[in-house]
Amino acid sequence: MTESDTSLRDRLVDAGVELLAAEGLQALTLREIARRTGVSHGAPRRYFPTHLELLSAIARRGFADLAERARQALDRETGGARARVAALAGAYLEFALEQPGMYELMFRHDLLESGRLGLRETSLPLFSLLTGLIAAADPGADAPRVAGVLWANLHGLAQLWRWRSLQLATGEEDLAALLETVLVAHLGPGGGR
Amino acid sequence: MTESDTSLRDRLVDAGVELLAAEGLQALTLREIARRTGVSHGAPRRYFPTHLELLSAIARRGFADLAERARQALDRETGGARARVAALAGAYLEFALEQPGMYELMFRHDLLESGRLGLRETSLPLFSLLTGLIAAADPGADAPRVAGVLWANLHGLAQLWRWRSLQLATGEEDLAALLETVLVAHLGPGGGR
């Protein structure tokens, strides 16, 4: 037994992550996940009482991935606090664009609204990390507020960019340039070098 | 015949708008729309070959609504260019929060990606309006880029606020304060009164 001794619960989430990356969000069916796991369509119910619960588990995997990526990006960045904020923001955008299906799932309204996917265990740690960096970069700023507004800007940027609205509207073709504009707007012109 | 002499096409869209406002996005079923219109579930197919096509028509209604609201807000605003940008942004946020289902539908990835809902007829006119106001407010700015980034910020703000992420993360309970922060970030400290 090379794989099948890991619990079915984990295997379902694994299959879901794969399927999500391969086929997109609308393909993330309960039955298809069960099929890919090699199990009947009623089996997941033993571990996830509802489809939404399984989706939430998959989304949590995504948040863990994002946090890991952010940590790696910060480890690579040796500059000052502002450069670290830029690295974090870059990692966030990168994640959203490289794993669009997962990002979409993570911020689905019905997942968030059903209190299943608690923000506390997911985006909040990353958010407080951002808040800390901003406080370090600019001690005079209202860090939580700036962090919140910056987060909103990154989120909107990722979405509008992904479905090419911003490219069409602004004519801009370089996302990094827009990101720099965002950082300047919220952190002021950078002394980072 | 008070209503039934308007074409079925329009009646379907009307019923869809109502249903969307009353029950939310996931209730916006082809069959339910047909039911509420008083026709069989196959009838819509005569006008909308697919469910997505009908949803796109409903979303277009939403964009028209949003544009109308924006125009009214600008008509009410007698201040300078910056105040007009603020009025436009406020109307945008108001719309997103008062009609969450419609806003969600308007920015559904699969609608936008399926080229059916052309940005040209929908959000682009509003966007160029915003660009013009920004150019007037700050002649030195790269107006399209600032407009794009500001739009992204408004979009992100609307979404994160709606599912209460920002409230939880920042502790802020006043959306207008966050909006002011956004405007200051992208337009500079306001001379607006």
Add this chain to the structure above:
DNA sequence: CCGAGTGAGTAGACACTGTCTACGCGCGGC
């Protein structure tokens, strides 16, 4: 040693969805 209990997964039903196709019905033009 063995039989009861139990936990995990199966199989099928149900109501619902979107799509497709065959069918009528009523009305206007020749």
Add this chain to the structure above:
DNA sequence: GCCGCGCGTAGACAGTGTCTACTCACTCGG
């Protein structure tokens, strides 16, 4: 007067999420 045809109906089909009844291997207490 009849034909055609646009418009809507009715039913079938595959697929979905949920629920329930069942099987079956495995453990554990006597």
